[in-house]
Amino acid sequence: ITEFSLHDRKAASDRTFLLAVAAAVLRHCPELFISLEIDAKTLDQQLVRALGGLCCSVEIPLAGTEKGGALLFDKKLYSGRAALLNREGLVFGFLMGWGCQPGDTFRAFRDRLDFALSLYPNHVEFPQLDEPRDPKPTGVYSSKDMDFSRGMAFACRTFYTAGRAVPWFMGVLKALRVSPSAFFADFDEWQQCGSCSYVTGFDPDAVPHAEIEKMQLSFLKEKFDEKHKANLFPVVDDLVRLNGAFSRVAAEGEEGLVETTYNPDELLSPAAADIARFAENSCQEPCRVRVFAGSDAPDYRY
Structure with missing residues (x-):
């Protein structure tokens, strides 16, 4: 066994x-990859350090x-827990x-989605996507908005x-200058027009990452x-493309060769976080970048 998932609602709140x-895994199988569902209120400094x-x-x-009758959402709680995990x-x-x-309302769902992405999670999962039907519509959450929500959730997943x-x-x-939910x-x-949405049964997890990357670039252009x-x-x-190559080395062990317009050292620096400023201040320097597995992490040369 190399991977193990513990997604249990009772365990998620039992610190x-x-x-x-955490202690048992560290003692008996420290190389095991484990996925743990944990409630935000359960996470504290001691548990995070143990993990x-x-x-x-x-x-x-x-x-x-x-x-x-309203759904209250504690953004401060989740921001604090994300900061703990990131540190x-x-x-x-x-x-x-x-x-x-x-x-819950469609507006509240969009707000949660925007907030979630602002915390830079590695992934966002929607268990409801594996269920054939949406919850029953209410006076504040119409069936049409339920459909929109499912489509946005699937778009995020993809x-x-x-x-x-x-x-x-x-x-x-x-x-x-667009919010995650609007994006x-x-x-x-775009997926529905391209017959690669949840309506057509498209499964992003069954497609090689390089194919998803092509979809991303086509849409972004x-x-x-x-x-x-x-x-x-x-x-x-x-x-x-450069970050995609790094991810494929890490996840699939697949080396890659990426031709870039800019120097990879600059692309992988904090300066690239502001794309408009980067484009204005950086000189184009075409490079052929080889991305490969280093001793501890993916590495590159050009």
């Missing part, structure tokens, strides 16, 4: 049990609390849903999670042209 699990010694991914349910260098993702809790977009996604959205709404429409920012696309193209 003592989770500490015991820091493991090869693991923390899955955090992103949910609100119903009060007086420890832990991989984490969110588990999200729509229309499941009393008081573009962000299967597309391994976390290193560059928010920088791209900043350049486009995914557009990508959902359209968006940057549409926004009259085609001059920024060479930077975006480099970022997507």
